[in-house]
Amino acid sequence: MEITGWLLDADYIIEDDVPIIRLFLSTEDGPVQARIDSFTPYFYLVPAEDIDDLAEAVADLEPEEGTITGTEQTTRVDNGQKQEVLKVETAVPPDVPKLKDQCWELDAVQEAREFDIPFYKRFLFDHDLRPPSRITVEGDPLTDPSFDGQTIAATSVAQTETDDILPSDTLAFDLEVYKDEIIMCSFYSDGYRKVLVNEEDGFEAEYVEPVASEQALLERMMAIIKDRDPDILVGYNTDEYDFDVLRDRCEEHGLELTIGRTDRRVTFQRRGRFQGALVEGRIHLDLYAFVSTVMSMTMDTETLTLDAVAQELLGKQKEDMHWEDIKNAWRDREQLDELASYALKDSELAYELAESIVPQIHSLSVLTGLVPFDTCRTSYGQLVENFMIREAAQRDILVPNRPSQRRIGERHSQGDYLGGFVYEPEEGLHEDIAIFDFRSLYPTIILSHNISPDTLDRAECTDELAVEVDEETYTFCQDEQGFIPALLDDLVTERYEIKDSLQELDEQTQAYRDADNRQNALKILSNAFYGYLGYASARWYSRPSAEATTKLGREYIHETIDIAEEMGFEVAYGDTDSVFLKGETIQTDMDTFLDRVNSMLPSYMELEFEGYFERGLFTYTDEGRGAKKTYALLSPDGDLKITGFEYVRRDWSRLARETQEQVIRHVLENDVEGAVEVVTATIEDLKNGDVDPESLTIYTSMSKRPENYDTKAPHVEAAKKAQKRGHDIGAGDTVDYVITAGGGSISDRAELTQYADDYDATYYIDKQIIPVAHRVLKVFGYSEEQLRGEGKQSGLNQFA
């Protein structure tokens, strides 16, 4: 029989000493497990000298551990050169590491290769499967009571359409815990809301289901997941928190945590510093894992709390209930419906985040060939590397070995190399700024200059590109396209095509969203190659390639600046791939400028017009030089774009942040006096006690329990005082406090916001408002004293 379905996940098991690949599918007729028993584990040996000598030595080998089931002489491409290798096949995957060690000791062996690629990945890469798109399997039905669905013994597997990606069938969940016991478990899905509550009385909401005990809650929770049987299970920080709790509590009650489609319990896959909770037969995605590893790079928020991430991506907030309130409410059995609603909200946010994030994970999976479980938890470096390994398999390229710890240390100890060029701005206000930037600068440099470890310093080459970096000269052979440029060629070309086609699609359609996710995945991956070349743990690490890339980037920016200056524009600022230009004729001469720059650029590279701004503010550093990476821009429609002002952080009060934004806005609207007035008025309000203490709150997280601090710090003292009032504050809690009026040190007067009846105006003026305002207004000659409303001559700080 033949079955077509979306490939959710893959793994392998060993039965009767035979490795069996298991593919978990979702089909229109329900879950399917396809088992393949014909795939053989293998690795490669590179001969020290002669391939026949090597083959003979391996044939004579009597392994102490593991079984060699066959060998084959074949040819692969190694660092751009043809290389004869011996493919060694083993009985089971665990034999591979054992046998490669024994083989590597043979004199005839130079080195072993491709011995550490997990068996299920090897299978997916070699068959060019792209989870979670659709595949077709052929074979006979099989009885397997351990799987909740149909099982078939597959004899053939093939990818069908890669653009037919798994439709959403998602269940979000979240736990609430009090004193190490689960008190609530919420679920959210399309048309489904449920909060299980370990408390039988007092709840009104229709979605609440009371249960009699924690054990009953766990049993009901597992039953709900099995009953709803979702392909995808999501949550926020579920790998490191919720599943940890579930494991512990199930153990406590003697329950098995089985919520997958097999009879196996949830397993925890250690991967360096993270663990992933694997639910067999489904895709468990921890949205925090993907947000923190991949998405945070392009996000504005500094913290990756569910609240902040939902705020930025969805424009929505969690309900306004603090952890302290939750504990108290539960302890006193008060506001129970608010509690349930809070619990539900977290699942709802996770579900809504999943609607936008999961398709991105899927697109990256289709591109890299990783299963969504892995894509969700993989760093940029691993994403690139897995993509390269799969492409290497398709091109008969021999994958380099991972560097040893010693080698990684050596790479680190080489220190940093020069990055992008940053133009030091002249401080003050600049008018009429046009910003231009290079479209995908580093990917297009690598592509158009054929920068790659396998084109570097080639012995026989007719067309060489020399790049001088410091004292060194690196040459990249232009005769044939290198491995990395070839990959980027595909990625960049496809992305440009999709970007073009997007313009003809309606944004509301699924086709648009699919194409947009695909182009975003292409962008994420292609932008990660440059970083990968300089990543010390990379198999294809090439510091010369990374250095040459930034060197060429600096050259292109300099040439762009030269052309701009020749044309009479003034350069206000520039950073790595962008230039900020000024000049009365900038609007009319823009096309000429772009033409001149673009005509000097090689193919693929392009300078684009990014935007026009009426005014820009640049500050200077304490040394009196133009501050790089710190500026504010005002667009013609009144939008502010603020970059790098360090006071715009959570460890500053909201009043300070808002004051700085207002000051910047006034200054950009050519109203410096108005900016000063904002400061003066804010100071007056503070002095008169007219400011809401909420806007003075400062947030700091506790790294340890309050009593374990040796030093006296405001947040620690506030926490200690709160403890005396009966609060339970532990390591990891975020403390929100206000500096109150009165005598003693700052720390003595720090109180949790809820207990702050007043505030210390002097503190907020001197330590919060003046610094953020002065940061901007010093550019216009204002001293801190002047902003405080004192005569410059006084020089005394009366508030000290």
Add this chain to the structure above:
DNA sequence: CTTGACCGGGG
């Protein structure tokens, strides 16, 4: 200035 410990998210 360099080195080592700590931290992220969750309740």
Add this chain to the structure above:
DNA sequence: GTGTACGGTCAAG
């Protein structure tokens, strides 16, 4: 499990 992979910040040395 064909295991075990981060990067930034901050206090101490």
